Amino acid sequence: MRAVEGGETVIGTGLVLQELLQGFSGPKARKTILNYFSALPLLAPDRRDHIEAAELRNGCRRAGVQIGTIDAVLAQLCIRHDLTMLTTDEDLRRLAQRFPLKVWSN
Secondary structure, X not given: OHHHHOOOOOOEOHHHHHHHHHOOOOHHHHHHHXXXXXXXXXXXXXXXXXXXXXXXXXXXXXXXXXXXXXHHHHHHHHHHOOOEEOOOOHHHHHHHOOOOOEEOOO
């Protein structure tokens, strides 16, 4: 909320929208999620992003950091488009120590 209130651009992805909707609890939560996401531009991965995400995931695995497929794609989108990722996931913070992923912190 502080990023939006501070005038920063916030971008979503269909992947995050889907994950949130899959975990929602009831029609009110679904409506709230859809309302919030309707105001955000969505960024979609392309073939190059999936190829580079596989490289990120493989590099992390070699370094002992486990990240999921979706997280690797999200990280790659942020890297490619020079975006800062908003996350509480410690694995993504560890990824950012090895790759040029910027992670938001307050």
